[in-house]
Amino acid sequence: MSVRTRFAPSPTGFLHIGGARTALYNWLFAKKNGGQFILRAEDTDAERSTEASLDVILDGLRWLGLEWDEGPGKDGPHGPYYQSQRTDIYDAYLAKLEAAGLTYEDEGAIRFRVPDKDITVNDLICGDVTVNLKETRSIGFDPETKTTLERNPDLVIKRPNGGYIFHFVNVVDDIEMKISHVIRGEDHLSNTVLHLALFEAFGEKPPVFAHIPLNLNENGSKMSKRDKGALIHEYIEAGFLPDAVNNYMALLGWSPKDDTEIFTPAELMDRFSMEGVNNGNSKFDYTKCVWVNAEHLKRLSPEDLNSNAAPFLEKAGISADDPRVTGALELARERAELLSEIPGVIDSIFTDDLDYDEPSIEKVQSISGIDDLMAALYRALEGVEDWAVDEIKASIKESAEGRGLKMGAYMLPCRVATMGSMKGPDLVPAMVLIGKEEVLGRVENFAELI
């Protein structure tokens, strides 16, 4: 049997990190086993579902690179992939239940008779979980008043307005779409017995279930969209690499069982397995996610670094086509953790109007004999014939030693003069990128300034 997994988001207008991780696990599992990953829009609640709210989710998945084999925009043999367009199918399945006498009407709604027996979920991660639906569903709970109340245990599967309910369509679609493995959040574990009852009522063999632990926020409660790092579009804007986000999400609830922490998507696919999935919930750690991103940044090929950084450079007014960009990015990647930090590291290379950092100016001014030193520095740089790293260094060193100083004494003033700040990327390579003429201009400018 071929492996078919699915991600079935409801179009809420947000791709939540938890949902994204569920999608990732499904995608990894399908790809690893040579199967298909199906995307299905669970838009049965017409009031909340709009095209735009689904697009946000699709865009997020595309950004992460979790392309689906069948789904919205990619037709396959089991479509349509919008539940709102599958009413005929649901009607047919409802008819089966009706024919078997397993349903009845209740105030305009249709209910499914829940069997009065123990049902066991053989979960790949949680093990065997047994529940008697009739018993457990007969007692309801009102969270407002914190009181229990008797209630009808039978499941509503169709609303009086004709709309079908999640549990029903979910099961029907999984049957129709030939889903082999249902990988989803543990919050669905309790519902799974209900789904199993439905599969049985349809006379269908249920898929394999794997309920993955939840991601909690820093406070240990369910992540809401207000928590930092909860929404995928935040990662896009903050300058994360999609592969880094996938990497971090994978690590939240799954372990390769060795000390490896940084993975390319291909490596993740290779290493991923259900055995490695943990059974305890995990708290989301934004700081570590940033670290993972920094690691990915360091490993990116120059071309990929360039293309990923491009939007952030453009936003900062730096043309990604500038021939100096590639070199500048090499200087930036070691000290930026996020793509969004890159322009701040290298923009002084590209600017025509350098800003000087006030504390840095003061620091240079406090150096005794700074005027002479600046003049000497200028001459040293001016004398460099071949404007390259080694030559520049050699010239500075020679000049410094001629004055009985170490090269380091020249470097701070030189840095502030050319880059505007004591902090910044590797200086001499940056100077090479800036160009001799511009550097000399900056040094001269700065000498007058102080």
Next chain:
RNA sequence: GACCCGUUCGUCUAGCGGUCUAGGACUCCGCCCUUUCACGGCGGCAACACGGGUUCAAGUCCCGUACGGGUCGCCA
């Protein structure tokens, strides 16, 4: 409240009865490297929720308790 799932450093985790004076990673703190800031290297702080069993031996198995999470909708 009922039912279900879970519990190793602050966080993510390794550990599947002896190799655990519990390993790695993030964070934090030192030191080194160094033209700054970083990177990097080295070192440090820090955990088996608790109580009973089982066993020659338990972080590892069992049972309780506590705590956390989830489900209990004509939301998904």
